[in-house]
Amino acid sequence: MKLIVLGGAGFIGSEFVNLSLKDEALEKVYVIDSLTYAGNLNNLDEASKDPKFDFLNEDIIRADDYLGKFPNDATLVNFAAESHVDNSINEPTKTIRTNVLGVAALLDAAMKFGMKKFIQVSTDEVYGPLETGEAEEDFPLRPSSPYSASKASADLLTLAYWHTYKYPVNVTRGANTFGKNQFPEKLIPLALKRLREGKKVPIYGTGLQTREWIHSTDHAGGILATVKNGVPGEVYNLGSGFRLTNLEVVQILCRKLGIESDEIEFVEDRKGHDSRYALNSSKAAKVLGWQAEMTFGQHFPDFESW
Numbered sequence: 001m002k003l004i005v006l007g008g009a010g011f012i013g014s015e016f017v018n019l020s021l022k023d024e025a026l027e028k029v030y031v032i033d034s035l036t037y038a039g040n041l042n043n044l045d046e047a048s049k050d051p052k053f054d055f056l057n058e059d060i061i062r063a064d065d066y067l068g069k070f071p072n073d074a075t076l077v078n079f080a081a082e083s084h085v086d087n088s089i090n091e092p093t094k095t096i097r098t099n100v101l102g103v104a105a106l107l108d109a110a111m112k113f114g115m116k117k118f119i120q121v122s123t124d125e126v127y128g129p130l131e132t133g134e135a136e137e138d139f140p141l142r143p144s145s146p147y148s149a150s151k152a153s154a155d156l157l158t159l160a161y162w163h164t165y166k167y168p169v170n171v172t173r174g175a176n177t178f179g180k181n182q183f184p185e186k187l188i189p190l191a192l193k194r195l196r197e198g199k200k201v202p203i204y205g206t207g208l209q210t211r212e213w214i215h216s217t218d219h220a221g222g223i224l225a226t227v228k229n230g231v232p233g234e235v236y237n238l239g240s241g242f243r244l245t246n247l248e249v250v251q252i253l254c255r256k257l258g259i260e261s262d263e264i265e266f267v268e269d270r271k272g273h274d275s276r277y278a279l280n281s282s283k284a285a286k287v288l289g290w291q292a293e294m295t296f297g298q299h300f301p302d303f304e305s306w
Contacts, residue, residue, distance in 0.1 A: 001025040003227070004070055004115070006060055006106065007080030009033035011182045012121070012174070014043035016077065016220040021050050023224065028052050030070055034059045038083070038183045060102035063109035072114040075227050078106055079121045081151070084185050088147035089271055099150035104157055111167045118158065118169045119226055124212065124239065124277045126152040126173060134280035137173075137235040144272050155235070162233035170230040172223050175239040175279055178296055179216030191250050195259050205269030207247030210276040214240040215294035225290040239279030240292035249296070 003020055007013040008031030020026050029047075033039045035057055047053045058066050060080045067076075081099050082088065088095040103120065110118050127135040128142030141156075143149040161167040182189045191201045222238035230236065244252075247264070254261040285291045 001227070002027050002071055002074035003029045004067075004074045004076045005029060005031050006076070006078045007033055007039070009035060009039035009041055009043055010079055011038070011043075011179070012177055012216055012219055013079035014047070014181060015179065015216040016079065016223055017044060017047050017053070019217065019220045019224060021047055021052060025228075026052060028054070028071075028074075030054045030056065030074070032056045032058050032060075032066070033080070040181070043181045060098060061105050063106045064112070067106075067109040067115070068113045070113075073116050075117040075119065076106070076110050076115045077119040077121065077223065077227065078103065081121075083147065085125075085145050085147045086185075086270065088145055088150065092146035095146050095150050099147070100153045100157070103154040107158060107161050107169075111161060111165060116168070117227070117232075118161070118167065119223065119230070120154060120158040120169065120171045121223060122151050122155050122171050122173045123148065124173050124175050124237070124279050125274065126155060127277070129274035130276050130278050134278045135237070136280045137237055137283055144274055159233065159235070168232035170226050170232070171235045172226050173235065173237050173279070174219045174222070175212035175214045175277070177214055177216050177219045182216075187246060187249060188253065191253050192257075195253060195257055195263060200263050200265040201250050202265050202267045203246055203250060204267060204273055207250070207264070207266065208245045209273060210243050210245050210278070211249075212239045212241070212243045212277055212279055213249070213296040214238065214242075214292050215296070218292040218294055222284060222288065222290045222292070225284070225288040229288045231287065234287070236284045236288060237279040237281045238284055238290075238292075239281040240295065241279075241281065242292075242295050243278060244296065252296070
């Protein structure tokens with residue numbers, strides 16, 4: 001198994017690289033990352049010591065210039081993305097450049113150079129808010145932010161390469177992910193940082209927005225299972241079934257740190273803030289032989305290092 005990992009210095013991407021290097025089937029992993037503010041080579045300290053690891057500092061948009069240098073029997077896994085919703089609201093064109101045009105460039109180069117398979121790492125946010133029930137893979141896409149709209153666009157473009165060209169692709173749609181090495185703009189690392197500094201944690205609106213939470217190791221494992229067992233042209237939801245409101249998440253963190261939960265500050269709600277996400281991940285369990293194992297609030301194997 002040979003892997004080319006775009007965005008491999010980021011939060012989930014680096015976890016995927018580290019997990020892949022523990023797999024006996026791995027021959028080589030090539031990491032490509034433009035090292036924006038959310039990419040950090042420190043996330044790959046251990047991986048970089050492995051002779052199976054190689055790194056290239058490049059931009060997804062220039063894929064045609066460099067992808068042909070890699071072996072074409074490799075599977076390409078794309079984590080590269082502008083992933084912060086607030087940033088997408090403030091700078092939508094920057095998000096679209098990476099998340100849509102970048103994926104278009106990457107897909108075109110991957111097919112041109114005959115890469116074995118293409119995995120697009122996406123998000124449950126493409127389904128939009130669900131008041132009740134769970135989204136299965138054929139659920140209508142109703143993105144409501146520039147970020148989720150850009151990811152939905154990339155999903156559809158990726159799947160079009162299977163339907164039009166029969167180029168083998170998969171799309172994974174993961175739930176909100178927690179774990180170490182996450183950039184402190186997202187809820188959990190931001191809350192931890194502020195609580196440890198003795199500052200109040202800002203929560204949008206009432207804090208009653210519900211999210212499904214999956215540990216980064218579980219999420220990476222689902223993507224690796226997709227590399228190995230994914231059926232071409234198929235989408236796989238990667239969730240845990242474990243859901244909490246944003247307020248409950250921060251309250252759990254307060255308890256873990258022994259801090260009073262009055263260290264919470266409610267602020268003006270985010271524009272177009274989705275109320276609830278929920279995934280049905282039974283297809284991944286059945287087809288990929290994968291399911292999440294770690295539960296937020298109960299399993300914190302590396303909590304002190306976050």
